[in-house]
Amino acid sequence: MAESFWKQLFRKIDKACYRPACAIRSRFFGILCKILLVVTFLVVWDFVAHQEGVVRTWVSHAWNELLSLMGDGGTPAPPFEVAKSLGLLVAAFLGLGFTAWRAFAYDRQTVVAEQGHLTERFNKAAEQLGSEHMTVRIAAINALWRIGVDSKSQDDKRAVLDVLCGFVREYRPESLAQSAQVQKKRLARALLKRKHTVSPLKRKATQQVCPPDVQTVLDFLGKRMDALHFKPWRMDYAVDLSGAYLAGCNLSGYSLRGISLHGANLCRVQAEGVDLAQADLGEANVQGANLTFAHLAGAKLWDAYLVGINLGGAHLDRANLGRAHLNEANLFRAHLDEANLGGAHLDGASLEGAHLVGADLLRARLAGANLRVAHLDKANLNGAHLAGADLSRAHLNGSDLSSAHLEGANLWSARLERAIFRLAHLEKADLRDAHLDGADLSKAHLDGADLRVARLNGANFFEAHLNGTDLRAARLEDACLWEAHFDGANLKDIHLNRAALSGAIFKNARNLRQKQIDAACWDGKYPPTLPPGFTCPPNYCEWDLAEQKVVPIDPPDAIAPCPAKEPDE
16 A cells, blocks of 8 residues: 555655756756755654654754754754744745645647647648649748757657658659650551651750759758757668659759758769768769769769769769769769779770779679779779770779789780789780789780780789780890780890790790890790791799799709700691
């Protein structure tokens, strides 16, 4: 019985001290009110239930001590005086508690009235969004935003954003529906006339303009979100404009971080300097858009249509552009470090001076792309298509270009130290003055390539095909040329110091001199195939697979006949 009494008591105290969060921000007043009510109840109950209560005895003792300090000689105070003082104290406590309760009750009634007023305004503004008049819709959008600003509730702010985002998602220009209907009527008339061929509907190419009401919503979302004081991270909320038709809209300078634009139509939007970091633009149509200096770090652009887009100077670090269509796109000096471009279409794109350090370009298509002075250090270009691409003076140190297609590519003066070109196709590529020190070109196809003055020190050409290659004045010191093919190659002034020639084929090589062969070495077991009249080098060495370098060795006990005889045809 006592337990139920205490539960009922504290429930009444909580109800009396109810404090709406939107009316009083601090918890101090509610706690103080509860403490006062509890103390008052205990004091009254102690005096009523006990003749010599603990509180009564303590107050009497404190009163006597006070009188003694005041020079009263320590004479005990009359009991009725103590009771009188305590009565006044209890009355003060009760008055204070009652006043606080009345204030809280009034605040609660005020909050309820305000909520009702906001609900009425919200419903009226939502109805006006369906009006046929543009001015009425714009007024309704402003009214909804004012409701979100005035309300202290995060739920009200979220409701306002949901309504405005839904309004934008439902917008579709009338020209789309009309053009589809006209197309169907023309096709039906053509079939009735028994025409064998039906020409497609020819319409004048008119540039879409963003309607004012949609642009107004975008202005609020992109420029005035701070005034809303909305905290989306508390609700795990993201602005959702997926599938919206925003062709021709202006997003310049907007802050739309984390927004969802999945499948949206963003053709020809003007978005210079827009902040779309962590945004979702997967499968979006961004053809012909202007996103210069935009911030798209970590954005999702998987399978997006970005043909002809302008992303000059944009920041796309760690963005996901897998299978995206970026044909003829402008990515001049764009930042794509550690971005995912696996399977992306970048044919004819301009990536001059772009930063793609550590980017993933697995099987990407970059035929005819402009990559002059681009930074592709440690990038993954395995199986990429770069036929006819311009990579002059590009930085590809440590990049993986295994099985890549670089036929006819321009790699003049490119930095390719320690790059991997295993099984790569570099036929007729321009590698003049390129830096390929320590590069792995094993089994690569370099037939007809131009390697004049190239630096290939310590490079690995195991079973590489260099037939008809121009290697004039190239430097191949400490290079591995095991079983490499140099048929018809031009080797004038080539540097072969300490190069491993075991099994190499120099059949029909041009401008090769004996002193160049003498500076090289072999393992004494697998002799190279040399032109008539040439002898094998007097030095012995082998290729250390673990260290990836040429290591000198002592002459073997049994030295194979050198040079090797050409097999009978």
